Amino acid sequence: MDKVKQTAAEAVLDITDGSTLAVGGFGLSGVPNVLIQALFTQGAGRLSVVSNNCGVDGAGLGRLLAAGRIARVTGSYVGENKEFARQYLGGELEVELIPQGTLAERLRAGGCGIPAFFTPAGVGTQVADGGLPWRYGTDGSVALASPAKEVREFDGLSCVLERGISTDFALVRAARGDRHGNLVFHSSARNFNPLAAMAGRITIAEVEELVEPGVLTPDEIHLPGVFVQRVVPLTADQAGDKQIEKRTVRS
Incomplete structure (x- = not known):
């Protein structure tokens, strides 16, 4: 029942070339950056990624994309990623764009065993x-x-x-998690992370705070541990490293 892996590198070690991945995140919120970086270092390529968006230039999934490691993207939003647009329009990348609500339901359906x-x-x-x-x-x-x-x-x-969509692996980020894989998400990070986690046959969650079983009450758990196979606790620096997509301040 103890699903904790001490390092992200250990957790993503068996992701191979050609794997399919569901990846959580909404914009820059709730992106499993530590797991993505570990996968970047690990070297797997020809990946098929299912995610709401594909990160931004130089961050998140954008790093794998720029390195030519993603072959296909299923998502809803190209957004702020110029390299994504360049590869797609240049014929280097296969892209299936889906209405956002439909993408969410396809992930949920796949996780629940609903074929269509x-x-x-x-x-x-x-x-x-x-x-x-x-x-x-x-x-x-x-x-x-x-x-x-x-x-x-x-x-x-x-x-x-x-x-419905199901994938070989899923990478997600949670605010809190226990050793059994029960997860709690914060605010808009909850938009796609639970659905991506459900869709993965092997789901790996990086958690900002690891707690012992029993600390999380049933009423506050957003995703039960039955959907999670591996948990990676983050350091304080990793947990606090969060980007702001568009900083807006008053004059």
């Missing part, structure tokens, strides 16, 4: 009809496009079939 579900989000668009560019050619043409999906009507409402 119907949702009205995306009906009447290329999300359902197909044709979204997944990969561009070097000449700017569409080399690979998304396929059409099944659309069915329920009580007069058209809905599109979306598949």
Whole structure:
């Protein structure tokens, strides 16, 4: 029951080339930076990543991306990552863009063993009809496009079939966790971390504060330990190293 690994390097050691990863984080909040850095050092490549966004230039998943270690991204937001946009438009990276709520539900479904579900989000668009560019050619043409999906009507409402997502591994960050893998997340870090954790067959959580079993009451646990296989406690410096995406101050 003790799932603690003393180092991030030990925790990510068996992630191999070509692995699929669900990675938590929302913008720069709740990103498992220590585990990502350990994976960067470990050297695995040709990774398929499922995450809301792909970090920013030089940080988070952006480091793996810039090093050419990510082959495919499934996410909702390109945002502040110029290298992500460059690789995608230049035909170096395959990208499946998904409505954010649908991505969240696909991760949850995969974690719950639900193979697919119907949702009205995306009906009447290329999300359902197909044709979204997944990969561009070097000449700017569409080399690979998304396929059409099944659309069915329920009580007069058209809905599109979306598949659940499960991955080989998941990397997440939590504010608190115990040795059994029970986790608590802080504020917006809770948006995608629990869902990513559910989707991973082997889920690795870095925790800012490690507590003993029984300290966390059932009512405050956001993700039960059944979804977590490894826990990495962070040092005080690692836990406090948090970026601000856009600093806004009064004049």
